[in-house]
Amino acid sequence: MLLTQTAATGESLNPVGNLASSEFLIFRLGKEEYGIEILKVQEIRGYDAITRIANAPEFIKGVINLRGVIVPIVDMRIKFNLGEAFYDQFTVVIILNLSGRVIGIVVDGVSDVINLDIEHLRPAPEFGGVIDTEYIIGLGTMEERMLILVDIEKLMSTSEMGLLEQTGK
Amino acid sequence: MSTDLEQFYEIFFEEAGELLAEMETRLLRLDILSPDPEDLNAIFRVAHSIKGGAGTFGFTDMAGLTHVLESLLDRLRRNELELRAEMVDAFLYARDVLKHQLDGHKGNGSADPAEVEAVNRKLKELEMDTGSSHAAPEFLPESMEPAPMAESDSVLGAAMPIDVAEPPLALDEPVSVPENAVTYRIEFDCVNLARPVMEKLLADLSRQGQLKNLTKPGNESVCILQLSTQISEEDVWESLAFLVDPISLSIEVAEKIAGDPPLIAVVPEPVIERELKHPPAIDQTVVTIKAQEEKEETRTPVPSNSTSPVNSEARLPAKAAVSTSQSKRSADQSSSSNSESSSIRVSVEKVDQMINLVGELVITQAMLAQTASQIDPVIFEKLLNGLNQLERNTRDLQEAVMSIRMMPISFVFSRFPRVVRDVASRLGKQVDLKTVGEGTELDKGLIEKITDPLTHLIRNSLDHGIETPEKRKELGKPARGTITLRASHQGGSIIIEVVDDGGGLNREKILAKAQSRGLPVNENMTDQEVWMLIFEAGFSTADVVTDVSGRGVGMDVVKRNIEGLGGRVEIDSVTGQGTRISIRLPLTLAILDGLSVAVGDQIFIIPLTYITESLKPVAGAIRTVRGQGRVVQVRGEYLPVIALHEIFSLEPVVQDIHEGILVILDAEGSKAAMFVDTLVGQHQVVIKSLESNYRRVAGVSGATIMGDGSVALILDAVGLVNVTKQRMINAA
Numbered sequence: 060m061l062l063t064q065t066a067a068t069g070e071s072l073n074p075v076g077n078l079a080s081s082e083f084l085i086f087r088l089g090k091e092e093y094g095i096e097i098l099k100v101q102e103i104r105g106y107d108a109i110t111r112i113a114n115a116p117e118f119i120k121g122v123i124n125l126r127g128v129i130v131p132i133v134d135m136r137i138k139f140n141l142g143e144a145f146y147d148q149f150t151v152v153i154i155l156n157l158s159g160r161v162i163g164i165v166v167d168g169v170s171d172v173i174n175l176d177i178e179h180l181r182p183a184p185e186f187g188g189v190i191d192t193e194y195i196i197g198l199g200t201m202e203e204r205m206l207i208l209v210d211i212e213k214l215m216s217t218s219e220m221g222l223l224e225q226t227g228k
Numbered sequence: 229m230s231t232d233l234e235q236f237y238e239i240f241f242e243e244a245g246e247l248l249a250e251m252e253t254r255l256l257r258l259d260i261l262s263p264d265p266e267d268l269n270a271i272f273r274v275a276h277s278i279k280g281g282a283g284t285f286g287f288t289d290m291a292g293l294t295h296v297l298e299s300l301l302d303r304l305r306r307n308e309l310e311l312r313a314e315m316v317d318a319f320l321y322a323r324d325v326l327k328h329q330l331d332g333h334k335g336n337g338s339a340d341p342a343e344v345e346a347v348n349r350k351l352k353e354l355e356m357d358t359g360s361s362h363a364a365p366e367f368l369p370e371s372m373e374p375a376p377m378a379e380s381d382s383v384l385g386a387a388m389p390i391d392v393a394e395p396p397l398a399l400d401e402p403v404s405v406p407e408n409a410v411t412y413r414i415e416f417d418c419v420n421l422a423r424p425v426m427e428k429l430l431a432d433l434s435r436q437g438q439l440k441n442l443t444k445p446g447n448e449s450v451c452i453l454q455l456s457t458q459i460s461e462e463d464v465w466e467s468l469a470f471l472v473d474p475i476s477l478s479i480e481v482a483e484k485i486a487g488d489p490p491l492i493a494v495v496p497e498p499v500i501e502r503e504l505k506h507p508p509a510i511d512q513t514v515v516t517i518k519a520q521e522e523k524e525e526t527r528t529p530v531p532s533n534s535t536s537p538v539n540s541e542a543r544l545p546a547k548a549a550v551s552t553s554q555s556k557r558s559a560d561q562s563s564s565s566n567s568e569s570s571s572i573r574v575s576v577e578k579v580d581q582m583i584n585l586v587g588e589l590v591i592t593q594a595m596l597a598q599t600a601s602q603i604d605p606v607i608f609e610k611l612l613n614g615l616n617q618l619e620r621n622t623r624d625l626q627e628a629v630m631s632i633r634m635m636p637i638s639f640v641f642s643r644f645p646r647v648v649r650d651v652a653s654r655l656g657k658q659v660d661l662k663t664v665g666e667g668t669e670l671d672k673g674l675i676e677k678i679t680d681p682l683t684h685l686i687r688n689s690l691d692h693g694i695e696t697p698e699k700r701k702e703l704g705k706p707a708r709g710t711i712t713l714r715a716s717h718q719g720g721s722i723i724i725e726v727v728d729d730g731g732g733l734n735r736e737k738i739l740a741k742a743q744s745r746g747l748p749v750n751e752n753m754t755d756q757e758v759w760m761l762i763f764e765a766g767f768s769t770a771d772v773v774t775d776v777s778g779r780g781v782g783m784d785v786v787k788r789n790i791e792g793l794g795g796r797v798e799i800d801s802v803t804g805q806g807t808r809i810s811i812r813l814p815l816t817l818a819i820l821d822g823l824s825v826a827v828g829d830q831i832f833i834i835p836l837t838y839i840t841e842s843l844k845p846v847a848g849a850i851r852t853v854r855g856q857g858r859v860v861q862v863r864g865e866y867l868p869v870i871a872l873h874e875i876f877s878l879e880p881v882v883q884d885i886h887e888g889i890l891v892i893l894d895a896e897g898s899k900a901a902m903f904v905d906t907l908v909g910q911h912q913v914v915i916k917s918l919e920s921n922y923r924r925v926a927g928v929s930g931a932t933i934m935g936d937g938s939v940a941l942i943l944d945a946v947g948l949v950n951v952t953k954q955r956m957i958n959a960a
Binding site for chain 1: 584587588591830875876877878916917918920921922923925926927928931933937938939940941
């Protein structure tokens with residue numbers, strides 16, 4: 060991944076409306092660490108008993124029964140082409156609740172919940188990363204690690220995710 | 229606007245709506261020559277109640293109209309006036325205008341001021357007409373102080389300057405306490421009562437007679453009043469019903485008080501202030517289930533020996549700890565006014581949540597049963613017995629809970645007498661409406677959705693089916709036509725029929741119209757198939773388009789609506805004799821009887837209503853059609869084959885069709901054969917929405933959760949059959 064200097068761009072952060080909280084759940088996807096607002100996370104569980112949906116794209120693994128609610132599961136590793144996606148007892152699924160829609164995403168692992176000060180976020184450079192910068196709120200640092208903070212609601216609502224009715228949403 | 233006031237509004241809207249409906253039913257039932265005094269009384273009380281409530285909330289338009297209505301009705305019920313047919317028409321008209329006014333306050337639509345003016349005039353005319361000099365006084369809107377838009381903290385809390393209640397105006401009968409006055413002891417919960425409401429209440433009551441406030445100083449959450457008045461107990465009830473929480477209201481007859489109790493004209497300041505400053509905790513644990521207002525004659529005053537505040541109407545005092553927070557329910561009223569119906573108003577969300585929870589319980593129990601089937605029955609005998617018991621209990625619980633949402637179909641049927649009356653008179657026809665099986669119950673969600681299609685079918689019958697009286701006499705039929713609405717249960721469905729004894733459907737006309745519209749028809753179609761043509765969009769054989777029907781917009785919408793509910797429509801007709809339209813609906817929307825089938829490693833559910841049979845195909849019976857698809861010969865017909873593994877891109881276990889099973893589907897007349905690996909079993913499944921979190925998948929109408937917790941997709945039989953049929957047609 061190439062990091063180009065951001066000083067010249069002078070872009071401001073890509074904020075998410077009024078950020079409900081500055082607490083983020085950090086998870087691993089491929090080699091990077093990403094963060095999403097903790098309030099959008101409903102629960103974290105393992106991966107089991109999934110029912111495939113016919114003719115769905117490959118990254119939509121299917122649906123599961125979450126205590127009586129049918130929830131679709133998206134494998135982010137497949138969607139963003141991040142190498143081998145295998146499923147074992149350590150596979151993690153983050154269940155998100157995005158304005159009432161419940162969706163699950165499969166990630167490589169979950170680490171912390173941390174508090175990040177909005178002012179300390181830096182804007183994301185156009186480095187042609189895995190996730191389009193349109194969906195990135197900003198970059199944060201914690202200790203030596205760089206965290207890519209994602210607007211998960213915006214990301215999951217795009218048509219390429221194919222999770223919503225294709226009526227030009 | 230505070231939530232408290234909104235909640236009051238909601239109650240008023242709901243109750244007013246119900247009262248207006250009752251008023252209409254009774255008006256339609258009135259026998260002009262000898263009206264039932266009970267009906268007149270009840271209609272009067274409806275107007276009186278709505279007037280009271282409307283006044284409280286400042287709906288002066290409604291209050292004004294109901295005042296005029298009420299005075300005319302009052303005279304009628306006292307036999308000072310004679311009932312005439314045009315009065316009933318005027319009352320119905322007034323009722324309609326009131327409904328519009330009510331809608332206006334709710335925020336949808338509004339009443340036409342010209343209509344309001346007209347109906348007011350008509351009612352006054354009718355009252356003057358019969359010559360009595362007792363003219364109804366002009367209603368003075370300002371005398372009814374509307375509840376000010378108070379902020380929420382004025383209900384309980386900060387002290388407000390106390391308004392002096394207006395002096396009793398000569399609105400109705402002059403206030404006096406003649407010898408035959410009865411003294412009532414009135415008790416109700418007044419913690420949540422807003423100050424202006426309380427004031428109005430006391431002012432109203434003091435106008436009716438002599439009012440004494442007996443509220444105990446230490447217990448201001450419960451207001452106790454004593455009223456000596458000439459008006460009946462029911463009227464006292466009506467005055468209060470909108471303003472206080474009816475659950476806590478009780479009225480008893482106290483001893484006839486001799487002497488002169490002090491008249492109350494002003495709200496006693498210390499009582500209210502204290503109550504406002506120190507709202508005590510509500511600890512009412514004894515709540516009697518209130519009987520509905522409709523039943524009048526069963527309210528006999530309880531002899532004053534009973535001192536406990538038992539509501540004199542309650543025949544079934546169940547001691548349930550019901551929280552006094554607002555709860556409303558689609559009321560479980562019986563349509564006959566003379567029977568007792570005690571009920572609690574519960575919000576629909578609570579009922580739905582309960583149904584969901586019971587659904588979860590059923591799934592968990594099924595899972596346990598499945599796991600338990602594999603353990604040693606001897607060692608774990610007690611456990612297995614317990615699980616059996618659990619299954620029985622769960623099933624009973626499920627039935628009971630599902631029945632909560634069931635309401636008698638009379639709710640739907642009750643609006644049709646009016647429709648028939650109006651449309652028939654507009655078309656110059658004479659029609660009687662008969663209803664059979666009004667007690668048949670169906671799910672509340674269905675009730676709301678079936679009303680429109682049924683209305684359309686009835687209007688159609690009136691317009692196209694039943695002939696004019698002259699024509700009928702010519703044909704030797706009685707001049708009055710009959711439309712019969714019949715509802716019954718059959719298996720797991722409810723059947724609703726609309727039968728008329730009119731002219732029936734005209735086969736030739738329909739065929740001709742179909743041909744002219746380019747539909748694929750031929751002379752050899754069976755009668756059944758010809759009748760189904762009228763469901764095509766835009767179809768109409770009407771010569772003249774009336775505003776009732778004839779545009780050809782209705783029948784296809786009817787069919788689509790009914791199918792959207794998982795139902796079917798069928799037509800039977802005999803030319804010259806009449807038509808019968810049958811609607812078959814599943815008993816409930818949320819549960820489905822399905823056949824589970826396996827294709828590859830996945831289980832799918834096919835709704836049982838679409839399955840006619842299943843069979844193992846004979847080797848030679850499968851043919852291919854131009855390489856596009858396959859057909860199979862079943863009993864002489866060629867049916868297209870739906871290959872699920874192709875549609876869903878699955879690896880089937882069984883490759884050859886004649887190794888698997890064919891399930892014959894019949895979706896609205898189109899048949900097809902679905903190829904599956906094996907049949908697994910028959911289940912009753914709870915339908916879960918796939919679309920709420922995901923999106924619509926072609927060929928799938930929903931999902932369900934199987935006994936082992938896994939998800940199974942419910943197939944959209946109609947969609948699949950149509951897609952396959954289309955492919956066949958394109959190939960041919």
